[in-house]
């Protein structure tokens with residue numbers, strides 16, 4: 001199929017913060033062949049390329065020059081069954097939450113804790129999405145990506161993705177790889193993870209003895225709906241900052257000064273702090289800065305109810321970062337990448 005290139009496209013419908021910026025050109029790609037065609041066109045004209053999935057983890061900071069590629073490839077399938085283990089594959093443009101629902105409908109478990117995370121399958125490995133004690137790397141088998149440096153499609157194993165907390169080789173080497181499809185290892189016998197505090201409490205309250213992945217997904221969805229703003233009602237990009245990791249000595253000094261500060265010891269000896277708690281304690285929850293602000297229920301989420309610009313969002317983020325740094329000596333790292341400008 002021919003590529004349908006749109007000029008001077010409004011990006012507002014393409015980002016969950018509803019920031020209104022223009023793309024010099026925009027094209028939806030539905031197949032590997034269309035992707036190659038679009039990249040060849042961009043190379044021939046010297047256009048910079050920006051990749052978007054669902055736009056739920058980006059901040060648009062200005063007009064986007066060159067070509068915006070929106071990943072719209074579809075398809076998901078069971079590749080292999082081996083006893084209890086089931087290998088599934090989905091194309092990059094598939095909606096992540098719909099993949100979760102599809103796998104649950106097939107009686108498979110593994111993705112239930114990751115229900116209702118916005119965005120596409122192709123973006124899930126980019127920041128190793130995670131929620132309620134599970135990250136995509138826990139289910140990951142492999143993926144195919146187009147390497148823009150070599151023009152080749154290559155497979156990536158778990159190790160090659162270099163997954164870390166909200167991080168991977170794809171997030172670090174921005175623009176080099178286009179993820180085409182992702183393979184995940186799921187199970188027919190539920191191996192549920194309900195140890196994460198809010199989920200554990202909700203699970204206990206059901207009184208159910210038998211593990212059931214669908215019930216866990218329902219609980220996750222209702223906890224998320226009660227805590228996180230729906231971007232279609234209150235534009236946002238989810239958690240705006242990563243939870244900071246500090247050394248054990250920094251953590252114990254902070255605990256001595258702030259005894260109620262939540263701290264989570266990691267397997268590598270580092271300690272994870274709750275960015276939302278730091279921002280909340282610093283008094284930012286519900287703060288409004290013109291058209292943008294901090295969500296009134298969840299301090300980790302910056303919102304854009306008034307149609308603000310990316311610069312206004314980033315300006316507020318910087319004020320919060322400086323304040324938290326001054327109070328706690330902890331530097332917050334922004335989670336969503338900045339695009340355009």
Ligand SMILES: Cc1cc2nc3c(=O)[nH]c(=O)nc-3n(C[C@H](O)[C@H](O)[C@H](O)COP(=O)(O)OP(=O)(O)OC[C@H]3O[C@@H](n4cnc5c(N)ncnc54)[C@H](O)[C@@H]3O)c2cc1C
Nearest residue numbers: 051053054055056057118119120122123129130179237238
């Ligand atoms: C309300 C809300 C709640 C959220 N909750 C969570 C949560 O619980 N846990 C969590 O981890 N995240 C969460 N997020 C963040 C977001 O949902 C995830 O990061 C998601 O994976 C982004 O997918 P996307 O398709 O929208 O990516 P986009 O925002 O379109 O892109 C994000 C980045 O990935 C790159 N990218 C996109 N597609 C590809 C591809 N095919 N190949 C290579 N690079 C690509 C883009 O270039 C960009 O750099 C939340 C966001 C919102 C708005």
